[in-house]
Amino acid sequence: MNHHIVEKEYRDFADDIEAVSIHYLCVPTGADADWDNGRVTRFMPLVEPGMRRLSLKLPVHLVDPRSGRPVSDYTLLYYFEVCRGGDRHYSQIYTEIMQSTAKATSDQAAPTAALPMSRRRSREIR
Amino acid sequence: MTRRGEVAAVSPLGWWQEAGGARYVGYRGTLNGSKLRLHYGFDGWREPIQEVRLESAGPDLLVAQVPELDAHLALDCAVTDGERWDNNGGVNYRLWTGFDALDAHMHLSGRGAGVLGAHSLATAMASAGMACGISSWLDNRALDQVDCAAARIFPLVWVRPGGTELEEVRARLDAGAVGLKLHPTVDGYPADDPALDPYIAIAEQRGCPVACHSAPGEADPDHIRRLAERFPSVPIIMYHTYLGPQEGRRRAAAHVREQANLYLETSWCRADVVIRLVAEVGAEHVLFGSDASIDGPAHYCRHPPNVEGRETYNDGLLALVRSLEPQGARAVMGDNARRLFRLNDNSHA
Numbered sequence: 001m002n003h004h005i006v007e008k009e010y011r012d013f014a015d016d017i018e019a020v021s022i023h024y025l026c027v028p029t030g031a032d033a034d035w036d037n038g039r040v041t042r043f044m045p046l047v048e049p050g051m052r053r054l055s056l057k058l059p060v061h062l063v064d065p066r067s068g069r070p071v072s073d074y075t076l077l078y079y080f081e082v083c084r085g086g087d088r089h090y091s092q093i094y095t096e097i098m099q100s101t102a103k104a105t106s107d108q109a110a111p112t113a114a115l116p117m118s119r120r121r122s123r124e125i126r
Numbered sequence: 127m128t129r130r131g132e133v134a135a136v137s138p139l140g141w142w143q144e145a146g147g148a149r150y151v152g153y154r155g156t157l158n159g160s161k162l163r164l165h166y167g168f169d170g171w172r173e174p175i176q177e178v179r180l181e182s183a184g185p186d187l188l189v190a191q192v193p194e195l196d197a198h199l200a201l202d203c204a205v206t207d208g209e210r211w212d213n214n215g216g217v218n219y220r221l222w223t224g225f226d227a228l229d230a231h232m233h234l235s236g237r238g239a240g241v242l243g244a245h246s247l248a249t250a251m252a253s254a255g256m257a258c259g260i261s262s263w264l265d266n267r268a269l270d271q272v273d274c275a276a277a278r279i280f281p282l283v284w285v286r287p288g289g290t291e292l293e294e295v296r297a298r299l300d301a302g303a304v305g306l307k308l309h310p311t312v313d314g315y316p317a318d319d320p321a322l323d324p325y326i327a328i329a330e331q332r333g334c335p336v337a338c339h340s341a342p343g344e345a346d347p348d349h350i351r352r353l354a355e356r357f358p359s360v361p362i363i364m365y366h367t368y369l370g371p372q373e374g375r376r377r378a379a380a381h382v383r384e385q386a387n388l389y390l391e392t393s394w395c396r397a398d399v400v401i402r403l404v405a406e407v408g409a410e411h412v413l414f415g416s417d418a419s420i421d422g423p424a425h426y427c428r429h430p431p432n433v434e435g436r437e438t439y440n441d442g443l444l445a446l447v448r449s450l451e452p453q454g455a456r457a458v459m460g461d462n463a464r465r466l467f468r469l470n471d472n473s474h475a
Binding site for chain 2: 016018019021041042043045046083084085086087088
């Protein structure tokens with residue numbers, strides 16, 4: 001197996017949510033997050049009224065650009081893009097430490113500082 | 127007096143023409159009174175900026191005859207009575223003189239007031255003279271709440287292989303959708319995924335095209351070509367002509383030259399790129415699209431420019447149309463989409 005399956009859920013906070021996408025990035029722990037390279041965007045489908053769920057396929061190993069070696073411990077960063085009333089809203093960015101033999105649970109996920117808007121791509125859907 | 131063009135449904139300004147007679151600019155906007163004037167310039171507000179009086183031609187209809195229309199590509203304009211302005215929320219109005227423009231790549235999330243909502247899209251369309259457009263949304267149900275005819279949009283069915291019921295696809299096509307939309311990047315599958323085949327088979331049966339996001343990775347033109355080879359009778363439009371480095375655009379164009387049912391759509395391509403693509407694959411295989419109104423009401427004229435940070439759509443379209451023969455310009459700016467999506471018999475086509 002060359003990937004982890006990590007399930008993410010999003011519970012709609014209103015009835016008029018028009019779409020939810022998750023943006024995520026895997027970076028070696030301690031390395032800088034470069035959202036312009038390696039970011040993955042996935043639509044989160046409704047699996048029941050008000051509940052969206054998606055399974056993310058995450059790598060078991062990443063190559064740490066600082067050492068050039070594969071590492072099994074890395075950080076998953078993700079945030080949600082929510083479209084409501086024709087406007088896009090963004091959640092804070094969450095982080096989880098991923099390990100090849102274990103991973104942090106959703107309860108352990110910790111928010112990190114939100115990216116300034118200028119560092120997010122302004123046109124997420126296309 | 128009868129309406130000639132399509133613009134009036136999403137714009138208070140449109141072409142009006144008496145049977146066999148002169149062409150006028152018609153106005154049914156929010157301003158009224160006897161002092162209204164059309165404030166205008168040609169082809170991107172080139173000097174001299176001029177004004178002409180709007181005169182009553184019927185209930186809630188004012189018209190103005192603008193001289194020298196046929197010598198220009200587009201009329202850019204606003205309406206004023208000297209004190210108040212109707213300038214389309216600051217983005218002005220445009221009317222193309224030689225064709226009814228169609229945007230082959232739009233998004234509409236619903237009736238909301240935000241940048242992806244119906245009002246934003248209508249404002250953007252009026253600013254660029256877009257008579258109508260092809261639209262899709264991540265969640266098909268969002269468009270159920272929209273009067274697509276009034277919004278001048280033709281919806282696509284967003285397909286997720288394994289996630290979208292085949293019956294839903296058929297039902298939406300029965301209800302007026304004009305094609306299918308694939309987004310392999312956002313939905314996480316390769317564009318040549320065999321799981322797509324039952325959906326493309328429906329498009330084949332219905333004679334409708336498939337619009338597919340093209341970009342590095344899962345939506346690579348190489349994948350899209352393999353899908354097109356499996357269904358040679360289904361037109362497949364590569365949205366964006368590869369949203370990535372020029373190398374991918376060259377490959378996309380090469381595939382179009384070799385695979386007759388592939389087409390290019392031009393959103394986020396600069397005018398000089400589109401001109402080159404037309405030269406490479408022929409005008410009959412290129413469709414103008416913009417991704418409106420991802421950037422809101424000013425999508426086509428935003429500053430700073432949103433097409434590679436160097437060009438607005440409105441400026442780029444003038445350069446594109448100026449560079450093409452009239453027939454080629456009409457093809458790229460709408461006729462190709464009308465042909466592929468079979469819009470000519472539709473009431474709002």
